[in-house]
Each structure stands twice: as C-alpha cells, then as structure tokens.
Amino acid sequence: MTTLPDIKPITSDIHPAIEDMIDMPELLPNDQLPPFEGDRVIQYREALREAMSEEMRRDKRVFLLGEEVAEYNGAYKVSQGMLDEFGPERIIDTPISENGFAGMSIAAAMSGLRPIVEFMSWSFSFVAADPILNNAPKMLYMSGGQFGCPIVFRGNDGAGGQLASTHSWCVEALYANVPGLKMAIPSNPYDAKGLLKTAIRDPDPVFFLESERMLGDRAHVPEEEYYIPFGQARLAREGDAITLVSFGRPVNFCLQAAEKLAEEGIEVDVLDMRTIRPLDIDSIIERVKITNKILVVDQSWPFASIASEVVTQICERCFDWLDAPPARLNTVDVPTPYAKDLEYDYLPNPDRIYEAVKQQVGAQ
Amino acid sequence: MTQAPAQSSKASDMTDKSDYDHTPPTTEQKLEWLRVMQLIREFENRTMQAYQQAKIGGFCHIYTGQEACAVGTIGSVNHDDPVVTAYRDHGHALARGMTPEACMAEMFGKIHGCAKGKGGSMHMFDKPNWLFGGHGIVGAQTPLGAGLAFAEKYKLEVLGEGKKKVTLCYLGDGAIDQGAFHEALNYVSVHNIPVIFIIENNGYSMGTAIHRHTANADNLISRGQSYGIDSIEIDGLDIVDLYNEFKPFAERCRETSRPGFVDLKTYRYQGHSMSDPQKYRTKDEVDTYKEKDSIARLLSQLIESGDFSEDDWKALQKDIKAQVKAAMDFAENSPAPEANELYTDVYANPEKNLSPTTEYNHGLNNPLL
The missing domain is CATH 3.40.50.970 (Thiamin diphosphate (ThDP)-binding fold, Pyr/PP domains)
Incomplete structure (x- = not known):
C-alpha cells in the first residue's frame, strides 16, 4: 500500500489557500483611525x-x-x-x-x-x-x-x-x-x-x-488611506437611556430620532455596527451594561432577521444586565409598497424609532 | 467499428484547422491514453463496489464508457491549462493527474482525500494539477470555466505574467438547458475569452433522453454557433479521432483567444448515479454502445499496428488492478478527519465574532497543497 503522507497542522495566521494573494493591511482600533469629523x-x-x-x-x-x-x-x-x-x-x-x-x-x-x-x-x-x-x-x-x-x-x-x-x-x-x-x-x-x-x-x-x-x-472623508476593521462598531452617539443598535441606512434614522428624543431629555446610545458578519457583540454588551435597555433597528423583515440574531445573542450573553425585554424594530412585514407615504411607514423610520424608544424607556 | 463518423464538417466554415500544425498522436501518447483510460475503468469498478459496501456515501456518478472524453481532451492541452467540470468528475481528476489514492480517499471521506473528505465524489479539487472542481449544481461550472479563462487572459494582458492558455470546461448534455450556460456562452463570445465548453453528450439528462430535454437535439452545435462561437461535433468514442479533431481546435482557441463549443458524443454504461434503476433505456441500447467501447477500440488499433500485444495488455491490466487495489487500501487506512476539521477552511481570515456559536481555525494542511 502507498504510505500515508504526513498531514501537518496549519500554524500560520494566513491560510495557505490564499498565501500568495493575501496582503492585509494593519488594522487599527477606532481611536487610532483618522478623525471622523473634518472638512473634506x-x-x-x-x-x-x-x-x-x-x-x-x-x-x-x-x-x-x-x-x-x-x-x-x-x-x-x-x-x-x-x-x-x-x-x-x-x-x-x-x-x-x-x-x-x-x-x-x-x-x-x-x-x-x-x-x-x-x-x-x-x-x-x-x-x-x-x-x-x-x-x-x-x-x-x-x-x-x-x-x-x-x-x-x-x-x-x-x-x-x-x-x-x-x-x-x-x-x-x-x-x-x-x-x-x-x-x-x-x-x-x-x-x-x-x-x-x-x-x-x-x-x-x-x-x-x-x-x-x-x-x-x-x-x-479623510484623503489619506485608512482601513476600518471588520467587527468593530462605532458609538455614533452616547446616551444613558437606551442603546440603539443599527446597521447601514437606519443608523441615520436612529440619529434623527435621537435628536428629537434629546429635546425631551432622553439621551440614547446609537451603535453603528458597520459589519453584520462579523458582528461586534462585545461592543453591544459593553453598552447594555451601561444603559440596561436595547432596541435593535433593522431594515430587514422581522422574521429570522438580523435583529432576531442580535436579540438572541444579547439574551445569551448579557440577559442579567437587561432592565426590560430586548426590543426590535424592523421593516413592516409586508412587501415593499410603491406609494410614498406607505413606503415611509414601511421603513424603520425616525418616527417609528422615536415611538419605540419612548415605549422601551417607559418599560421597567 | 460501426460508429458513424462524427459530423464535424458541419462547422467547417468556422473552423479552419489548416492554420495550426497538427501532428497525429505518437505511439507513446496512445499507450499512455490506454493506461489512463483503463485506470479510470478499473477505478470506477472499485468505486461501485465500495459504494455498494457503503464505504462511499452521498451521490456518486460513474464515468465508465466516457473515458476517452476526459483523457483525449485533457491529453490535448498543457498541464497548466485550467480544467473545471461537473459532478461526474473522477475521470477528469485521474486524467488530470490526481492520484487514485487522493481521489478514492476523498470518496471514503478521509483526511488524505483531495479535499480532506469535505467534498466527496462530486467535488474533486486539485490545485497542483489545475483542476478547479468537481461542481455539483448542473451548469454552475460553466460561468466558472469562463472565469478561469478570463483570469488567465487578465494575468497575461494586465499583469504581464503567464502565457496564452485555453481552459477546458466540461458539462453534460443536461447542463446545456441551464441559463447559466447561456450566460457564459454569451459573455465569452462578447469578451473573447478562450474557454472551450465540452459537452459530454451521453444522450441523457439524468433519465431524460436528449430529444425529450433539449430543442434541436440533433444539432447542438447550432447553440454555440448562434453565439458566434466556433463549434464542432466530435465522436467521443474514438480517442485518436478525438485528439486529431480537438487538438487543433484547442490550439486555435488558445491562439486567437476565442471560445469554443464541442458536442462530444459519448455514452455512459452505468446509470446516472449509483441509485439509478435505468428504466428509461434498454439493455440492448447499452450493449450496442459497449460494442463501440473506446478502450477496446484503441487497444485493437495498437495491437493491429503491432505496438502492443495481448500479453502487454494482460500485464497492463494486472498492474492497474494492483494500483487501484493499493488506492483502496490507502483510502481504507487513511484516518477520518478529526472532529476539529469541521471548523476549518471556512474562512481564510477567521476573525472574531463571525459566528455566535462557532470559532473557526485553519486545521490541517491538505497534503495536495
């Protein structure tokens, strides 16, 4: 019989399949990236x-x-x-x-x-x-x-x-x-x-x-080259009443709702997740430990959504830190309508976020 | 030798072979083809046995009868010309130079398999031998074939490295009905991509005969021609004729950076897969084709020409039996992948928090790498 060849563990960080292709840059944490604010x-x-x-x-x-x-x-x-x-x-x-x-x-x-x-x-x-x-x-x-x-x-x-x-x-x-x-x-x-x-x-x-x-x-947008690591959320707004977790365009809806809530003295966290996979659950947990309440704002439909996943992970990882059941706000569970006002109502828009936060903040 | 000659003249208006010097195959080439075809046949006999003994699981598609197709076409190109195929892929893997050990161990689901037991019968990958799979979804490999050819052209023209290559992309006659295939044909013609789509036309899309599954079944090359692609019909049961037709065709595609389409007429002796009772065809039909067997045909040519003897043939069969037996023992003795292999090769860059329940890592180095 042919001798069985030795199979050795892969010890490098880089998988051999892409060894000749890979050249990942050094990835820096948020506080070492170029400033988010600026005039370019x-x-x-x-x-x-x-x-x-x-x-x-x-x-x-x-x-x-x-x-x-x-x-x-x-x-x-x-x-x-x-x-x-x-x-x-x-x-x-x-x-x-x-x-x-x-x-x-x-x-x-x-x-x-x-x-x-x-x-x-x-x-x-x-x-x-x-x-x-x-x-x-x-x-x-x-x-x-x-x-x-x-x-x-x-x-x-x-x-x-x-x-x-x-x-x-x-x-x-x-x-x-x-x-x-x-x-x-x-x-x-x-x-x-x-x-x-x-x-x-x-x-x-x-x-x-x-x-x-x-x-x-x-x-x-900085003119220089910079690389944002995957799985590193950005705290877009800091508050104490509740943590809003969102992805992509609805992050902006959250920030709009936060402005209105601030006028009423409700300061909320807005955590911009930046990547869905990997999901920076560590940053979410860190903020939940401070605000003890969470609302996940997600533009997908509710059933088996990204929000479902986030809520599950929160329940698994920091249930004891919650003062209220974790909540989610999704796109309405219907096909996307054409009519302008219906489309607005369908999305997780700032008004719906505002209402959902009020409900959550009121809940104990 | 009752097989009607292939109607390759149909495409002669588009395929002028005279531009490319062609030397008929040497005796050494023919002897090598005989060896590899017989290796595939013996390998597949053992594969069927092992499947029946439940040593091989899943879907398993046997190549017996079609040996001349893979051996003749792969024998017409260079070792570093990319090859991609569908799920009936053991023959292509062996013709490409994969060891019977790695191929059989893969089907046994063992760590010494070409994909460490993660792919199985339908997914044979061999990077050192430029084999880009084994693909299980009918027709899915056809855009991949286009992409392999695109990449080699890009490397030459943009990166200034590599050389002129031609890619071989195999599909069955069932796959010609898939949208992906038509998209690939259209793309490669518009963009001058040197890939040859080789239809291993065995007359059946699983159990559905070609006249029942595809339009214009007697004139498949019209499909390639309708996209402006050089298209020929070749008798896939005579490997010498196949080589004489295909080699200049492939060289032309390589040199002109144009795609090709080949209706390669063949026949499979076994069912579509191991679980096929073959109610859709008669035993007589199968026997008719077995009389035109490609291995027997090449063997008789070699014996007639005096380049090979009956004794040589007996010796070769014996050697191959021993070689495949050794591969079976190898596959049997190779360890199953350790449980840890479940989590390896998912990500090349396995970062934190990619999964809520699983940590990924790099595992063991495939011995083929």
Missing part, C-alpha cells in the same frame, strides 16, 4: 470610488466588473471616471447576466485575481444566488482549503425611492445566514471608504451593502 466633505458614492481607485492603483489584480460600470460611468455614478483612469481591461461592462458574471468573477478570484463585482442593486443578486451562495462562501471548505475566494460583491441594498417590492430588497438577513462570507454595511461616507478598502483586501468573500438613498450623502 464628499459624497458617499465618491468615497466608494476613492476606495476602489486607491486599491486598484495599489494592486493590478483588483478590477471592477458589472452592468454599466464603464462607458456609462456607473448606473449610479459610483464608478464615474474610472474607465478613463484604468481602461477597459480593468473596468468591465457586462451583459445583464448576473448569474454568468458573478460565477465568472468567483473563478477569477479562485485563480488569484481580486474582483469587485457591482450589482446595480442587490435585488438583482437573486438570479445569481447559486454562484454567490453555493460557490463563493463554500469554495475554501469544499476544496479542503485549496481554493480561496477573495471577492467583493457590492451594490445598493434596501428601499431606493418608490421602487416597489422587486427592487427594494434588503438581503442582509437572507445572506448573512451563510457561513463563509462576510458582510459590511456602511452608514456614512467615512465608513464607505474605510470598510470598502478593508473588504477589497480581505481574503474572504465580502458582501458589501450600500444604499441608493445614501449615495448622495455628504460628509467628511
């Missing part, structure tokens, strides 16, 4: 573009592919000007074939390239569900550690503006269920740049959820 004000979409362009200048293996990303300059102008700088070999227009180009990009990642795949909307990712769920997050495991899949899928997530139910998907609860992938969801321009740069450098598949409604948001 640009749009969210420009912050995304800056992240991609910086990484593409650094590493020729990085390329951007998707519908209308090149000659049209991006359906939402995220990739405006990138074709001019990087040329058609690296800024690649695709046919409207999400299944085809997502699968293709996954194999390119297995081969050692670093694709960024733009979905015009995450609502269109369902026709690519097989490659993005069956291939990207499982390739390393299924191949017994031979092939990694360093890829970023990014695009608009959540309600746009009266786009009705097929175009308004929040995919986070559906997709975050799958082990092997990571998920980032920036709520502001500063995070959009810093998280996308980390996503591009990360050796695992990253689902990067943006929002059409935030692309025009303007805020300070």
